[in-house]
Amino acid sequence: MATRSKNILLVDDNPLFLKLLKQAFTKSGISCHTALSVAEALEHLQHNTPDIILSDYEMPGRNGMEFRRELMNEERLKDIPFIFLTGVNDERTRYKGLGLQAIDYVIKDTPIEVIIAKVSNLLRTVDKQRQLSELEIRNTVAALNIKTVTGHVPKINGLEFDLWHQDYQDIPGGDVIDFIEPDEHHVYIVLSDVMGKKWKAWFYTFGYLSYIRAAIRMGTQLGAYTAAEMLRTMNTLIYDDERLSGILASLSLIGVDKRTGEMSYAGAGDLPLLHYQANSGQMQQIDSSGLLLGLMADGGYSDRPITLLPGDQLFIFSDGLTDMAVGDEKKSDYHSFARQLQQHLQDGYTFAQLKESLKQRSANLVDDSSIIHILKTPHT
Numbered sequence: 001m002a003t004r005s006k007n008i009l010l011v012d013d014n015p016l017f018l019k020l021l022k023q024a025f026t027k028s029g030i031s032c033h034t035a036l037s038v039a040e041a042l043e044h045l046q047h048n049t050p051d052i053i054l055s056d057y058e059m060p061g062r063n064g065m066e067f068r069r070e071l072m073n074e075e076r077l078k079d080i081p082f083i084f085l086t087g088v089n090d091e092r093t094r095y096k097g098l099g100l101q102a103i104d105y106v107i108k109d110t111p112i113e114v115i116i117a118k119v120s121n122l123l124r125t126v127d128k129q130r131q132l133s134e135l136e137i138r139n140t141v142a143a144l145n146i147k148t149v150t151g152h153v154p155k156i157n158g159l160e161f162d163l164w165h166q167d168y169q170d171i172p173g174g175d176v177i178d179f180i181e182p183d184e185h186h187v188y189i190v191l192s193d194v195m196g197k198k199w200k201a202w203f204y205t206f207g208y209l210s211y212i213r214a215a216i217r218m219g220t221q222l223g224a225y226t227a228a229e230m231l232r233t234m235n236t237l238i239y240d241d242e243r244l245s246g247i248l249a250s251l252s253l254i255g256v257d258k259r260t261g262e263m264s265y266a267g268a269g270d271l272p273l274l275h276y277q278a279n280s281g282q283m284q285q286i287d288s289s290g291l292l293l294g295l296m297a298d299g300g301y302s303d304r305p306i307t308l309l310p311g312d313q314l315f316i317f318s319d320g321l322t323d324m325a326v327g328d329e330k331k332s333d334y335h336s337f338a339r340q341l342q343q344h345l346q347d348g349y350t351f352a353q354l355k356e357s358l359k360q361r362s363a364n365l366v367d368d369s370s371i372i373h374i375l376k377t378p379h380t
Contacts, residue, residue, distance in 0.1 A: 006123050007031040009048075011041045011055040011067065012085060017108070021054075024112045028120060038062040042070065045077055051123055054106070057086040068100045081126055083119070148205045149177045149370070154187050156258050159308075160375040161189075164355045168320065168368050174249075175318055175368040176205050180213055182220040185258050188230065191270070191372055192251040192293075193318045208249050208293070211237045227253040227266035231290060231301040235268070238294040248292040252316045254306070254374075263306040268293045271319055274338055276345050278311030278378075283342040308376035313351075315341065320369030321358070351375070 022032040035041035057064040084105040174194035215233040250269040267288025275284040290301040
């Protein structure tokens with residue numbers, strides 16, 4: 001896997017100093033974005049996550065200390081390495097900065113080449129630590145031999161199932177794919193995305209998966225077979241569990257009656273499914289109304305019946321396929337993905353060919369990516 005170029009956010013109210021720093025960092029191979037104020041920096045951070053932030057301590061309006069405090073209150077931003085730039089070598093300033101978990105501070109009259117060397121060394125250290133953490137996750141996953149993406153695909157007369165999954169940067173994350181068969185007459189298709197950073201998300205997927213399986217088995221024993229009924233049970237279990245407080249998950253759930261082929265669908269904060277109609281060559285969007293699992297006691301789940309005609313195809317997928325990296329930014333475009341998928345199907349692509357196409361796009365992915373494919377076989 002190719003190493004991604006590093007990027008840095010420089011914040012200072014002195015445009016000449018910013019220009020000088022940016023030129024020096026760019027020459028050393030580090031991409032830079034500059035901001036003349038805290039407000040401008042925060043606006044940039046809404047859509048970008050730099051590898052490190054260098055911020056002036058004294059600025060009009062909100063100063064660097066206030067900027068750092070705001071970042072510490074944001075889950076996505078608080079762990080970005082932060083360095084203060086200051087015009088004076090003041091111990092009190094240094095201790096204040098370190099008290100806000102800043103990793104260092106740099107005097108502005110330090111030679112530029114020394115600043116570049118210090119930041120470059122820090123980035124290498126952070127990158128090395130990241131690699132060790134990722135290795136630890138992979139080793140743990142291998143040792144436990146617990147998978148959140150199933151390798152088992154059920155066989156049902158008249159329907160063909162397949163799937164594709166790619167962990168972001170090959171690090172196990174929060175996507176769950178499962179086919180649960182609680183009895184001989186039913187199968188439930190699950191695609192869930194547990195929200196959170198990689199290690200945290202991966203850890204909590206097992207708790208969610210246990211609740212999902214328990215709710216489905218409990219529901220069938222009580223004679224409640226629809227997808228919405230299953231989601232209501234799952235949501236109650238998860239909402240009442242204090243250990244999962246603040247951990248949310250989206251979920252697409254389809255129940256299939258093996259005897260009749262009838263399908264019921266309900267969703268919890270998931271992306272709309274896509275139904276490709278073979279006769280017309282058109283793509284139909286199937287929406288759900290439910291809230292993320294665990295968000296509220298009543299998630300508002302309701303059933304949507306799905307009818308597939310011979311040759312029709314159904315796609316259930318996570319937002320990793322609709323979110324793409326464009327430069328240093330993350331862009332989400334569900335409709336573009338739907339149009340591309342429709343065009344491929346109109347061109348006669350099989351799902352095997354679609355998987356190859358998805359693999360080619362994987363370099364631009366910014367999250368775990370999963371898709372489940374259901375085909376109504378033409379001869380039925």
